[in-house]
Amino acid sequence: MAPTAGFEALRKAFCLIEDHVYCSGVVPLEGNCSSLIYRTKNSSSGFIDFLNTDDNQLAALSDACEPASFGRDHEDVLDEEYRKAGKMDSSNFSAQFSIYTSGILDTVVSSLLKENHQANDIRAELYKLNVYGPGSFFKPHVDTPRSDAMFGSLVIVFPTKHEGGSLKFRQGDQQWSFDSSDLVASEPRVAFTAFFSDVEHEVLPVTSGYRVTLTYSYGPVLETTFLKCLYCGYTMYFFAVKSS
Numbered sequence: 001m002a003p004t005a006g007f008e009a010l011r012k013a014f015c016l017i018e019d020h021v022y023c024s025g026v027v028p029l030e031g032n033c034s035s036l037i038y039r040t041k042n043s044s045s046g047f048i049d050f051l052n053t054d055d056n057q058l059a060a061l062s063d064a065c066e067p068a069s070f071g072r073d074h075e076d077v078l079d080e081e082y083r084k085a086g087k088m089d090s091s092n093f094s095a096q097f098s099i100y101t102s103g104i105l106d107t108v109v110s111s112l113l114k115e116n117h118q119a120n121d122i123r124a125e126l127y128k129l130n131v132y133g134p135g136s137f138f139k140p141h142v143d144t145p146r147s148d149a150m151f152g153s154l155v156i157v158f159p160t161k162h163e164g165g166s167l168k169f170r171q172g173d174q175q176w177s178f179d180s181s182d183l184v185a186s187e188p189r190v191a192f193t194a195f196f197s198d199v200e201h202e203v204l205p206v207t208s209g210y211r212v213t214l215t216y217s218y219g220p221v222l223e224t225t226f227l228k229c230l231y232c233g234y235t236m237y238f239f240a241v242k243s244s
């Protein structure tokens with residue numbers, strides 16, 4: 001979906017110059033926030049601790065997922081020629097990991113947003129869990145903003161052993177790579193990347209193991225004010241970008 005005028009205006013007001021299209025990094029994954037519980041297809045519960053996984057547990061998580069769809073011409077479509085991955089809606093799992101206490105938003109703000117902003121000026125909405133097992137991929141695309149008030153996508157990758165699955169970004173004749181498999185291979189840590197939704201990106205095929213991600217949309221914290229008409233009771237809401 002092409003970005004709307006509202007999306008462009010918000011991004012210009014809030015973000016750094018156009019050539020900072022993404023940022024990435026790693027944060028440690030501590031033992032008190034490494035687990036996830038989820039609903040299986042027969043409505044029992046599954047458990048996984050990302051500091052201590054094996055392929056059987058990851059295959060069970062993958063089995064609990066549905067095929068991942070994507071947005072095409074304003075519709076959600078399934079097409080395994082274009083995207084092959086598992087997805088789980090956020091209503092079907094609960095992760096201990098918190099984006100807000102991880103420090104990730106500090107990096108996003110200092111790398112991609114204008115100088116006067118701080119981590120608590122942006123919010124991240126959890127969208128999906130995805131499992132990319134062997135042979136999974138996502139061909140080049142741009143993300144569909146969830147609303148005019150969100151301008152970016154944020155992906156975190158748990159430390160599960162996998163090969164392949166690099167995320168490639170492209171803009172004009174430039175290309176960048178986020179190689180999650182290398183970033184999480186040696187240490188108990190989470191790799192993350194944040195980027196503007198309208199930057200073309202692609203997940204290359206996973207050749208072995210499982211690449212497990214949480215995806216978020218992010219955008220500014222909006223301040224809400226409302227005015228209520230004393231005569232007719234009509235309420236008008238105004239949303240404003242929080243400024244420091």
Ligand SMILES: O=C(O)CCC(=O)C(=O)O
Nearest residue numbers: 138143155167203213215
């Ligand atoms: O998993 C990734 O690295 C990116 C996933 C992606 O592009 C998406 O969910 O739209």
Ligand SMILES: [Fe+2]
Nearest residue numbers: 141142143201
């Ligand atoms: Fe995407």
